Amino acid sequence: MSVKQFEIRKEKRETNEQLSVLESTQQVIHTALENMGYRQEVYELLKEPLRLLTVRIPVRMDDGSVRVFTGYRAQHNDAIGPTKGGIRFHPNVTEEEVKALSMWMSIKCGITGLPYGGGKGGIQCDPREMSFQELERLSRGYVRAISQIVGPTKDIPAPDVFTNSQIMAWMMDEYSRIREFDSPGFITGKPLVLGGSVGRESSTAKGVIIAMKEAAKVKGLEIRGSKVIIQGFGNAGSFLAKFLHDEGAKVVGISDAYGALYDPEGLDIDYLLDKRDSFGTVTRQFSSRITNQELLIQPCDILVPAALENQITEENAADIQAQIVVEAANGPTTLRATEILTEKGTLIVPDVLANSGGVIVSYFEWVQNNQGYYWTEEEVDTKLEAILTASFLQVHQTAITRGINMRLAAYMVGLKKMVEASSFRGWI
Ligand SMILES: NC(=O)C1=CN([C@@H]2O[C@H](COP(=O)(O)OP(=O)(O)OC[C@H]3O[C@@H](n4cnc5c(N)ncnc54)[C@H](O)[C@@H]3O)[C@@H](O)[C@H]2O)C=CC1
Numbered sequence: 001m002s003v004k005q006f007e008i009r010k011e012k013r014e015t016n017e018q019l020s021v022l023e024s025t026q027q028v029i030h031t032a033l034e035n036m037g038y039r040q041e042v043y044e045l046l047k048e049p050l051r052l053l054t055v056r057i058p059v060r061m062d063d064g065s066v067r068v069f070t071g072y073r074a075q076h077n078d079a080i081g082p083t084k085g086g087i088r089f090h091p092n093v094t095e096e097e098v099k100a101l102s103m104w105m106s107i108k109c110g111i112t113g114l115p116y117g118g119g120k121g122g123i124q125c126d127p128r129e130m131s132f133q134e135l136e137r138l139s140r141g142y143v144r145a146i147s148q149i150v151g152p153t154k155d156i157p158a159p160d161v162f163t164n165s166q167i168m169a170w171m172m173d174e175y176s177r178i179r180e181f182d183s184p185g186f187i188t189g190k191p192l193v194l195g196g197s198v199g200r201e202s203s204t205a206k207g208v209i210i211a212m213k214e215a216a217k218v219k220g221l222e223i224r225g226s227k228v229i230i231q232g233f234g235n236a237g238s239f240l241a242k243f244l245h246d247e248g249a250k251v252v253g254i255s256d257a258y259g260a261l262y263d264p265e266g267l268d269i270d271y272l273l274d275k276r277d278s279f280g281t282v283t284r285q286f287s288s289r290i291t292n293q294e295l296l297i298q299p300c301d302i303l304v305p306a307a308l309e310n311q312i313t314e315e316n317a318a319d320i321q322a323q324i325v326v327e328a329a330n331g332p333t334t335l336r337a338t339e340i341l342t343e344k345g346t347l348i349v350p351d352v353l354a355n356s357g358g359v360i361v362s363y364f365e366w367v368q369n370n371q372g373y374y375w376t377e378e379e380v381d382t383k384l385e386a387i388l389t390a391s392f393l394q395v396h397q398t399a400i401t402r403g404i405n406m407r408l409a410a411y412m413v414g415l416k417k418m419v420e421a422s423s424f425r426g427w428i
């Protein structure tokens with residue numbers, strides 16, 4: 001596509017916010033590269049993953065029938081090192097979503113200086129409607145299907161939406177049957193007894209808090225006493241609610257796939273954590289629930305989308321009351337919404353920065369697996385904080401110096417090393 005065609009498509013899209021996550025990611029990458037003065041070939045290289053594998057996975061269901069699931073693994077760019085990123089089990093997984101997710105992983109690893117490119121995987125399925133045994137067979141089938149392109153020096157998966165340490169354990173076990181000698185570092189987010197890292201489970205939320213504290217300093221806000229709304233009560237959202245509650249913030253809203261709870265006086269987070277199931281579902285137990293969309297526009301100081309993509313859009317951005325939006329989810333805010341929020345002075349901490357705590361501690365897990373020597377929680381926390389704080393400051397400084405929004409600044413910071421590495425390799 002020529003620059004002119006790109007501009008025309010961009011203009012058409014901006015008047016009608018039908019942006020796909022892939023197209024909007026391409027749009028920001030294009031602008032970021034242009035701002036840095038890179039040639040069009042660089043965009044051509046980075047606008048899509050280098051590799052995408054689509055697999056069909058036959059699974060024997062408990063009733064004896066066979067269901068065939070579609071899965072994907074995308075590897076965006078491996079100039080810097082192996083690709084890295086989670087695996088999502090969700091009914092709405094698409095090729096396009098997995099591609100965008102892999103591109104966000106590249107940028108995340110670039111911002112935080114991890115020696116990886118981005119990868120991501122997903123299977124179209126609804127684990128909430130599958131038995132434990134069916135899930136195990138699906139997880140193992142997926143690993144058999146992608147085993148040729150993954151590995152500790154090629155592409156290292158991890159958990160994402162509706163996957164967890166048990167699923168990582170089955171996947172690692174299956175991989176170790178196929179490749180006997182390089183299994184521990186093949187996947188991260190494993191249970192501790194199988195070479196997991198202390199702190200990985202809560203690392204996404206810990207990283208979100210570190211980024212949130214930096215953003216709060218910029219806005220002159222104190223976390224203690226701030227009112228926070230969190231959309232999504234799974235791995236990222238529930239640990240975050242707990243940590244914020246323990247730090248004296250008032251968590252006034254939470255949600256899951258079925259609805260939301262809001263109380264301006266603060267919710268009883270320990271009670272809700274106790275009632276939540278392993279898929280992060282809790283709201284169905286309350287008759288007082290509101291919708292996810294209603295939750296996002298309730299009064300609060302800080303809003304944390306921690307569920308899925310495209311939640312804050314042109315439709316609701318103007319009504320968001322938070323001073324700070326910290327994106328724990330990947331892709332929760334559209335580009336038009338980013339502009340609307342930025343124009344009205346809301347500070348956005350973009351996904352590729354805010355939720356990078358997960359992959360940072362996954363990197364620590366991989367390093368520990370490679371060394372065979374395991375760190376304490378204190379070491380993990382200290383290193384995580386150092387990387388994330390420096391990353392926030394670099395992105396924020398870029399935004400201020402260049403007079404651009406935080407998302408564009410994050411992309412510029414995140415793409416730089418990948419472009420340099422691709423150039424040194426002679427790819428562009
Ligand atoms: N788990 C991790 O280490 C990381 C996760 N993320 C991102 O954080 C987000 C959440 O991931 P996890 O907490 O791991 O997933 P999870 O599977 O543990 O929890 C997902 C939560 O979102 C809710 N949800 C699902 N569909 C929803 C909808 N349509 N509306 C509102 N809520 C909905 C679920 O009910 C659940 O509470 C995702 O965007 C993921 O990519 C980002 C970095 C790392």
Ligand SMILES: O=C(O)CCC(=O)C(=O)O
Nearest residue numbers: 085086158160358359362
């Ligand atoms: O832990 C990882 O390697 C990746 C986590 C992930 O999928 C993400 O950051 O979106």
